[in-house]
Amino acid sequence: MNSFSDSVATALQLILAGDTALWAIVVRSLAVSATACLLAYSLGVLLGAWLAVARFPGRGMVLTLLNTYLAVPAVVIGLVVYLLLSRSGPLGFLGWLFSFQAMVLAQSLLVLPLVTALTRQVVEDSDRDHGEQLSSLGAGRTLRSLLVAWDERYALLTVLITAFGRAISEVGAVMIVGGNIDGFTRVMTTAIALETSKGDLPLALGLGLVLLGVVLLLNSVVALLRRWRERLDGGDLRMATT
């Protein structure tokens, strides 16, 4: 018990004293996940908005595959990216394995289905609501989905934050494709796993606390966004209908 409170105290000291090793890992983590999210988000929103309004044979199958992909564990994504990037793999020529880029690629692939599926849901629901009016004004299918996506921009911002939360807290994929190399590909989650197994609890705990703080901050932002949006939509119409 005593060693636990000691560890917490040392961990807090590390955080507050601006320990370079600790903060370098934090910054690297944030950079990897932010880059991955931005990449996956720009692609996923377009893909999701398109899927929301597109009607083609096999659409149901695509949605089922998307939802299955959503449930694939991070380590499996890591394994696939590892095979792709390994020397003999199809993307081996890039020389990305155990690098920043490899981690970005793995996390992008991890959150892409999340962004796509959530965007599809948001846009499809909103399109069911407003789509006919937009069509009656002359908007074609693609334009309609983009307008609806723009109309749901606050909800889609929540999707971005959710994706970031998923990326920053996963450990399996970055561990496999990054290799957890000190000062190079070591991020918060892989460092926590390693330091815990080594018995360096203060550093692990310190990183854990920062990670907790990041996730808490993200969730607070989501809650604020939701409240802000409800205030913006403050008309009495929603109460009158449905």
Add this chain to the structure above:
Amino acid sequence: MVAAAGQSPSAHAPVVLALRGVHVSLGPAAQVEALRNITLDIHAGESVALVGPNGCGKSTLLRTLHGLLPMAAGERAVPQASRIAMLFQRPHLLRMSVQRNLQLGLWLAGMPWSQTRDRARQALERVDLAHLAERNGRALSGGQQQRVALARAWALQPDVWLLDEPTASLDPHAKRDVEALIADFRHEAPPPGRLPPTLAFASHNLGQVKRLATRVVYLEQGRVLADLPVQDFFDQGLLDAQFPQASAFVKGETT
């Protein structure tokens, strides 16, 4: 057998929208026959009320008149190349300023963006809401939102207005305002060379039908069972004698 018991004053005006033997099926497997063999001519200057029990096909008929729904059979014609605007029970404004909502409507109809500003402003003045131009459309009251939606349609200078229960979700005060605007638009002088405004609206409110309509189309289970000038529709003796279902509906609504 559908027979017009009297001639509507607009019956000799040009036809602006026509349906011939139209069937429409809805549902994932098109298993619900929503409209069955509808033939309808709507003439310039008419105000056609679509009435009937819930689920009789009023909304589907309006959407079909607009061309929003695919038809399983039959034909739809717009002989005068009329411009058609549609309003729904809910105003469907987007999360942007009122002004932008109107500009977007004009832009979607093909007007260059640079010209939309003045026209949008003009339309807002027409519905007395110019002072709300910069407000977020969704933050307005229900009545104000529906007036903005009317302004968005008015800005397009439509020849035909299709309104799907435009006052159904509003409080009595807003209902009156919106209905007054609709009546006003209907009697507005058309731009030079254009036909007088034509209206087709779905309504559950027989008082509103009496005030706004020149002609009443009574639907049940996707079929037109009566198509009469408004004064004949409210002639209970005539309905009893010739249109028993419509008669039962009117009695049910007024008692």
